[in-house]
Amino acid sequence: MLFEVDTDEVSAPVQPPVSQRPKPEPRTLHVPAQEWEEWSAIVCCAKMAESKPGEVVGVPVVEHGGYLHCAFSAMYGGRSGNNVVDAWQLIPADLYEGQTWTYHPLDFSVRERGDYTGLRVSVRGSHVVCTKPVSVVRTYPTIRPISMQDALKYDDSARSYGWRAMGFRGAKRSWKLLHGHPVAVYHGADEVEDGSTAVLLWKYKGRILDYYLGSPEFLENLQDFQETSVSSVRTEVLCKPQTVPLQAALF
Numbered sequence: 001m002l003f004e005v006d007t008d009e010v011s012a013p014v015q016p017p018v019s020q021r022p023k024p025e026p027r028t029l030h031v032p033a034q035e036w037e038e039w040s041a042i043v044c045c046a047k048m049a050e051s052k053p054g055e056v057v058g059v060p061v062v063e064h065g066g067y068l069h070c071a072f073s074a075m076y077g078g079r080s081g082n083n084v085v086d087a088w089q090l091i092p093a094d095l096y097e098g099q100t101w102t103y104h105p106l107d108f109s110v111r112e113r114g115d116y117t118g119l120r121v122s123v124r125g126s127h128v129v130c131t132k133p134v135s136v137v138r139t140y141p142t143i144r145p146i147s148m149q150d151a152l153k154y155d156d157s158a159r160s161y162g163w164r165a166m167g168f169r170g171a172k173r174s175w176k177l178l179h180g181h182p183v184a185v186y187h188g189a190d191e192v193e194d195g196s197t198a199v200l201l202w203k204y205k206g207r208i209l210d211y212y213l214g215s216p217e218f219l220e221n222l223q224d225f226q227e228t229s230v231s232s233v234r235t236e237v238l239c240k241p242q243t244v245p246l247q248a249a250l251f
Contacts, residue, residue: 023112026086026133029064033211036138037204038062039085043071053104058122061090068123069134072116079163079197081214083138088116088130096129141181141202141211148175148225151182151201154208168197176222183213183222198222 031039042060051057059070071087093100100120111117119130155173158164168186176183178200185198198219200211213219 021111021115023115024117024133026135028135028137029087030137030139032143033138033141033202033209034143034204036083036085036136039069039071039087039136040074040083042069042087043074043085045072048072048103051103054102055104056102056120056122056127058125061123062087067091068128070121070123070130071136073114077212077214079212079214081138081212085136086114087134087136088119089132089134090121090123090128091131093120093127093129096131100129140179140200141204143202143204145180146182146201146203146208148182150203150208151175151184154201155184175225177225178213178222182225185219185222 039062042062044057044059047059048057061068061070063069068090069087070090071085074085075083077083096118098118100118102120116130116133120127121130122128152175155164159168164186172187174185174187176185176198181200181202183198183200185196187196198213200213201208202211203209213222
């Protein structure tokens with residue numbers, strides 16, 4: 001043997017550092033799908049990871065409720081339909097009371113991973129600070145529905161690739177409506193445990209997108225498709241309007 005085993009020496013497992021302060025609970029903000037796409041477009045995790053030590057990184061933002069917000073991560077829930085952007089409310093650096101830091105000196109023994117309270121970033125050359133977390137949850141699109149003709153054309157072309165080809169090849173398809181939006185329902189796929197899935201088709205900036213209806217109760221609200229143009233159906237308000245206190249814009 002090249003090495004003798006020292007039975008008297010016992011190595012203790014290395015434990016991760018314990019955060020000295022809890023991560024603040026995020027406020028939940030529900031937005032329609034077309035607005036959620038704008039929020040998801042500002043996620044800049046790669047830009048932060050590529051930044052230099054001590055650099056105050058310039059970030060894209062979305063304005064809501066009189067404040068600017070940035071985002072460092074997002075969750076795409078797949079067939080669950082649960083899509084969430086992890087955003088942070090920003091205020092000007094000279095208004096922030098507390099310790100600030102830049103991305104690379106982050107010490108996880110002080111704050112939990114994902115806690116960006118006090119992080120200094122830059123918006124159009126002005127220094128701002130992350131103050132409060134916001135979970136931006138996607139809800140149904142509230143824009144004009146696409147026509148059934150467009151939905152059929154898109155869905156037929158998409159059946160040869162992606163989740164349709166892998167999980168629902170040869171599956172029976174039927175059409176429903178949800179508040180005027182066409183919904184493709186796939187049935188009887190052997191590869192899928194629950195046997196069916198429903199996807200609402202809608203258009204954003206010229207592209208038709210899938211919106212998975214993940215919860216079973218959504219299927220109960222689907223309407224049978226009638227021989228009529230879906231585009232002529234009045235768009236209903238699909239998510240409850242947010243009541244936001246009137247605030248003066250800080251910048």
